[in-house]
Amino acid sequence: MKKIPDRIDVPVPPPEASRDGVERRVFEALARRDREDGRAPSRARGRMIWALGLGTVAVVTLFALRITTRREAPVAPGVPSTVATGPGQGTRLVIGDAIIDVGENTKVGVLATNEETVLDLRGGSVDCDVPPRPGRPGFRVLAGAVSVEVLATRFAVRSADGRVQVEVARGRVRVATATGSETVAAGASWSSDAVARDRPPAWTAGAPATAAAPPPTVSPGGDDLASAAPPRAEPPAADQPAAAFVRAQRLEPAEPHRAADIYAALSRRRDVWGALALYGLAELEHRRGRHSEALALAEEYARRFPRGANAQEIAWLRVEVLAAAGRREDARGAAAAYLARYPQGVFATPARRIGDASASE
């Protein structure tokens, strides 16, 4: 094996491009923490604050919800509970591996089963710190007809006067309504118009809670088309192809099928974004091991965008896909075709290696 160099140069993109967004999120998180520290009477894990007195006394009612530490067993499945707080009161719940800070003037129902934890936010706010869900029971917050499904995150949901706001501090959530769903990433927020509370209560005894528009499920590997497929993404707005493309890139690791949907929709365009999306989709399908699809997309690119910016990469992609599919002779032929067209191209060295390997066999 040939030795690699001791130093490898990886250029760093200009930090200025990322700084403002990161700064905003860091200081929003700091401000939130300061508010919580000032509001919550106690932040000790495993303890609840019981409000006493009359009038504005906060009543916290637990029916079958035990306050647990992370090491203790989760709540009894299938039994709903309600938590209500008054002015100036807040409390913390630990349900399995999730930590939920319940804000003041909040009423939230909790249904925890072995498959899923669902919070029904009737009013007020909850701030949730939830580890990534793949392989773990799901976690959702319902507020009216809005469903917020955790993918991996820390986020807050606020519901007041029929209006729902979702703010994501870390990770991602999927927000679903009757008209569709979208993923909200760290640093972003989502808000609804007045949401009609026209759905039945979130739970009945023993029944899992559902939203008016069932949110798409996320399969554990994020890559398994055999599980419930999410609804196809709406075609990106005509004036937002760049944003859609970047969004698809960011979705690729965790939700490649959604990324593929966005690329596919974008690829119908006849401009540079259509070409870029078609190339991105071909690459994605190659990485997912879908050789036939990748080859078909590469050929579509070559046909529709023969002088496209990624024409050379598409030509090389054909070589890689054919090699990965075990079609060695076809891969060699594709490498020779690449060299004929791009003798000094980016991939000329590896293309010649394939030819040399063939000659020595």
Added chain:
Amino acid sequence: MEDVVLRPLDRPAEAAEADLVGRCVRGEASAQRELFRSRFAQVYATVYRLTGSVPEAEDLAQETFEEVFRSLRGFRGDARLATWIDRIAVRVACRHFGRRRGRPPVSLELVDDIPDHQPSFERRIAAREGIRRLYEVLSALTPASRVAFTLWAIDGRTISETARLTASTAVATKVRIWRARRAVEQRAADDPVLAAFLESGGRP
């Protein structure tokens, strides 16, 4: 005239640092912003080189600074602030890799994300592809090996610096780097694109 013995905090840079930390701990917003803006580029460069991905680097930079501000009360000044923040960034990255181990890295960044000093369009594409494949190999390593190799080979740290940042010994660090190098070499033996990128000195 008696000799003046400089106490550590008499050195201007460290005194300024201690003053900034004190103001941050007292909750002075302008001091917190100043600390963030003065250290962001350093943190971002480190976590970007560790991850090879802008979205992940942004997430880790955010997490790093949140932890910096949470832990600032515990900063005792026995190391420089930059080093202390570096350690937090590395710890945050290790946790992140532990959660994500085995998952492929974020896909290709847009070509324009590579700085303009790259000599040509084709070489930028080749660099981008080589870098992506390199990080694909790294994502399959243990978090400890990945971080050690990245800090040493990509972030340009010495063995002893890498050991200090990862709270490890020099010997253990060398072993981790060796394992990572072997994994990269094995992959390069079967991947002509990665091999070509590394043969160019790992430089675009």
